[in-house]
Amino acid sequence: MNSDVYIPDGDNDHIPEAPLLTRLTHWFLQHWSFMIWVMLPTVLTMLYLVLIATPQYISEAHFVVRGRSGQSSISLSSILQSSGGGGGATSENTYVVQDYMLSRDAAELLIRQDKLLEIYARPEADFIARFPFFLFKNDFEHFYSYYQRHVLVEQDTETDISILKVRSFRAADSRMIARALLDASENLVNDINRRQRENLIRATSREVQETETKLREINQKLAEYRNTIALIDPLRQSVPMVSFVTNLQNMLTSTTMQLNQLRAAAPNSPLIAAYERQVAILTDQIKKSGSQITGSDQSLVPKITGYDDLMIQRELEQRILASNVASLEVAKQQANQQMIYVDEVAQPNEPDWPEYPRNMVVLFIVFMSFFSLYVMIKLLVASAREKNLE
Incomplete structure (x- = not known):
């Protein structure tokens, strides 16, 4: 009788489990590399995810x-x-x-x-x-x-x-x-x-500030000039003086005509001397009034000229300032x-x-990653063995 044949009896009912354990051991010995390199990392990852990983x-x-x-x-x-x-x-x-x-x-x-x-x-x-x-x-x-x-x-x-x-x-x-x-x-x-x-x-604001500074300087010069000439507005204040001289000239012309007519009509008239004195007075007054308007540095014309120059400068700076302010508003709208x-x-x-x-997802990635690595290594080892056999 073959000694390997199994004969069950009533005292050894647990013996049929031995072949299963043997087969499992044999399978593990055959697939130990797969269990270690693929399953072990996957199981460890699963344990971490289930027991340790924080949500x-x-x-x-x-x-x-x-x-x-x-x-x-x-x-x-x-x-x-x-x-x-x-x-x-x-x-x-x-x-x-x-x-x-x-x-x-x-x-x-x-x-x-x-x-x-x-x-x-x-x-x-x-x-x-x-x-x-x-x-x-x-x-x-x-x-x-x-x-x-x-x-x-x-x-x-x-x-x-x-x-x-x-x-x-x-x-x-x-x-x-x-x-x-x-x-x-x-x-x-x-x-x-x-x-x-x-x-x-920035650039437009700087131009506006520079123009405002220049305008303030011109206004300051204008105020100082007015104090110097003791006139607020030489242009306006010159109008009565010019009108006064014009009236004197008109009176002189009228008196001269009357004097000439009297001399022609009544050469011995005592009124001739009176008209002559009136003409002399008018001529002297016109000369004095005219010297206040033109002639010397203290006359009205140089004062008006200096005043006009400052007024023109101020008007130019005012126009430049208005243009720069408009450009600044456009720049602000563009920025907005x-x-x-x-x-x-x-x-x-x-x-x-x-x-x-x-x-x-993590388990699948871990399993597939180690499984792919395991397959690649197995293929490389098998290829190396074939070369050695050749």
């Missing part, structure tokens, strides 16, 4: 960056319209805001104002997900890489709406970080508007039209359940 919450906000020249308010048509084949035209200002949200400046600002380091080092966070991770240094460069993995800004190509996603270990923290990033972006846009406005109106704004389509939410970690 992470995502807060999402939607916003658009627009200019004042556009619509005064957001409508469904402006949000849902698309161009061409579905790719919306995005302004460079949108990319500026998106880049800022993922920049070092934004991370440093949140660290200073919102204690971002403490948020990502919560006590409930697991040792792999929290910062600092034990394999990384506790410095800003490593935190910035960590920050970029937890903050995402992407563009909807159909609607041109930017989508901000923030991931952290608490729902309230995610919402707070998203709110802080939107506020920081709005401050950035306001700063851009301020600098742009200053650049547009070029201003940009961050409009929130959907404010940051506080999620009700965690979206991370995504267990099935």
